[in-house]
Amino acid sequence: MSDSNTTHFTNPSTFILLGIPGLETAHVWISIPFCITYAIAILGNFTILFIVKREPSLHEPMYYFLCMLAVTDLVLSTSTLPKMLGIFWFNSREIDFSACLTQMYVIHSFLTIGTGIFVAMAVDRYVAICHPLRHSTILTNAVVAKIGLAVVGRGVVLSLPYLLLARQWPYCRTNIIPHAYCEHIAVVKLACADIRVNNYYGLIVAIFVTSLDLFCIAVSYTQILRAIFRLPTKDARLKTFGTCSSHLFVILASYTPALFSFLTYRFGQNVPLHFHVLIASMYLLVPSMLNPIIYGVRTKQIRDRLLRHMTPAD
Template sequence: MTYSNATDFTNPSTFILQGIPGLEIVHVWISIPFCTMYIIALLGNFTILFIVKMESSLHEPMYYFLCMLATTDLVLTTSTMPKMLAIFWVNSREIHFSACLAQLFFIHCFSAIESGILAAMAFDRYVAICHPLRHSTILTNPLVAKIGLAVVLRSCMESLPYPFLVRQWSYCRTNLISQPYCEHMAVVKLACGDTRVSSYYGLFGLFCVLGLDVVFIAISYMQILRAIFRLPTKEARLKTFLTCGSHVCVIVIFYIPTLFSSLIYRFGQNFPPHVHVLISNMYLLLPPMLNPIIYGVTTKEIRGRLLGLITHKSSRVFS
């Protein structure tokens, strides 16, 4: 395997993933928390999907959106973690050009899908709190399916240009990517010539997809807060607000690392490379790991079903 710095990489057959620059000597140790987080993400999201499927009382819009979120998290983290762990464990840093483009597409597409699902969940909370008597008639199963399909189509259409833009550039500097996975701007930085189209389109995707979702979520929660403050008692206001607590936590965990990482790529040249890479990994690892934990702990129906499964298995073991 040759990690080359030759002068002609026009449409290179492979890229080399560096891992975490400056911390290569401790890759094995870094892999321990990364692998643990990945396993927790897999177990947690599969558990959410299993519980919602098995419990007919959870066949409601909120839990359908939660299943969409769990599926998205599984795809998002699995598109990067196996290769990342291979880099940490066996120094398998080479990735085929086409595989790099596929990974790049999946990262951006499913990040956009997750953002859209969080916006849809905000709409569900808005209807449930502001129009509780009409919730079942507004958010019907066909409408939930149409929302999910619209989110997927929007994300695919927005993400599809990324690999095509990357493929058109010539790579005359190096084929070494200073990341453990293929990210759009990390690959574009290796290209020669004027790559402003890719940079501008990346900003367009950031602000016109994630940005619009954030605006929609903010408007939804403004209406929710108005409805909450109209409630007659403090206890009622607190109880109603707590029904949104898990969703608010998930929003913060997803958007802050995502926006921070995207902006550092363009404007944070003074950040140490390993700090930037670690932050970038957080938006791929933290939401898939923490989302099922947050909803499992804060949602009474899921928590009760999970405890029932655990106690049932325990009683069978000791019977």
Template sequence: MADSNTTDFSYPSTFILLGIPGLEAAHVWISIPFCIMYAIAILGNFTILFVVKMEHSLRAPMYYFLCMLAITDLVLSTSTLPKMLSIFWFNSREIDFSACLTQLYFLRCFSVMESGILVAMALDRYVAICHPLRHSTILTNPMVAKIGLAVVLRGGMVILPYPLLTSQWPYCKTNIIPDTHCTHIAVVKLACADTRISSYYGLFVLFCVKGLDMFFVALSYTQILRAIFSLPTKEARLKTFGTCISHLCSILAFFIPDLFSSLTYRFDQNVALHFRVLIGNVNLLVPPTLNPIIYGVRTKQIRDRLLRLFTHKGT
């Protein structure tokens, strides 16, 4: 390819990922915590899937949704970390145009899916606490399957316009992306076209998809808290609220870094580039790393199954 900074191509064959601009000398050191987090995410989420599969007492809506969350986290982390580590360790910066769009799509798609799964888990907690006698009749296995299918279809269809629009634009500025992976905003900035439709659609997804998800989660927990505070004893209130702690931690682990990352991109002129890139990568890794730890520590059935597994191996 010609000079990668100022070419006249209209359709690049590859993009160049810079990694973390300004911190190239520290890439190897930065890779260590990211590699550890990725290893925890892979091991932890596969452990969740294994335990739910092996433990028949965990065949319940909450754990089906937890398995969906684990699969989503595995895809999210694996979509970025291998390429990021290849940049840090081997200086492998090139990525094909089609591979870039595929990565962009998977990141956005599974992020929306994870948001939807958290809403489904909030629904499960709402029914279990506010309508406990009807829980088994409302959240049947077919209903859980329909909710899961709706979450997957919503994520796939809502994000589809991103790569479709991006693949239609000419690119004549540069093929350099100052990041470790192909973010939608970074790719759009390289296009030599009016990309306002992409910006408007991005705001639509932000407010009408993730915004609505946050609203439904808040609405569910408003009703849950009302039901909890109506319980007669403090012990009953604490015990019931304890069943929501894991889910609340997952919500915070997902939405807070995601909101912070969105704000840093929105006001990137006031934020150092290397800091914004670091925050974006941490945002992608925090939920996959923390979710299996949260549910492994907080969920008695999962803890007991793991203890039995290690005890049998030890004997």
């Protein structure tokens, strides 16, 4: 590893991931909750996909968007967690240069896709609650497909400069990344070049995407809350609010640690590195575990179908 610090090279064949810097002796213990989280995420998201596919009555916009979110969670967790466990369990720290950049691109693109899906789900809830009689005519399968393509296209296009910029820099200082996965800024900080364009682009995209998405979600839920308070009975208000509250909880659980990690890399020099890496790792894994649990438990249609499949027939 000392050779890696002193060797001069351009675009190394491999990078070295340190895992959680400063907590190397606790890697095995840290891996336990990470592994459990990943197992729940895999089981929960595949269950969502299975239930929606098997039940024609769930072939509606809300569940299509939920399936998109499940696929996004599976990609995000699977693109990072297996390599983390390799580091924690087997000290397998090497990652190919191209594989590292690919992982970085997949993470950024699917994080952006995930926030777009939250907007789509908020719009779906707005139409369902505020215009229930027109829901099926407004959100047709063709419209849902176009929304899905727009969400995916935005994530793919906005994240492409991360990959192109990172690939063009010469890496001649070190190939050691003080992180558990190939996070964008952690990688480009190793470049022997002025990476301000990376910082500026990342900051602009984060502000643009976050502000736009949160604004759309806030507008949708403001209209939803107004409609809820106009409902005639308390039971109807509570039932409708309960459905929306689970959506809002998922959104907060996803945005809060992601924004913390992003801002820490740029402005939080006093935050301990091991704490930052832990948070950055958790925000890729914890929402992937929570989403199917929350939607599975709080969505009666999915819960009923799951119980039906789990209960043996007489």
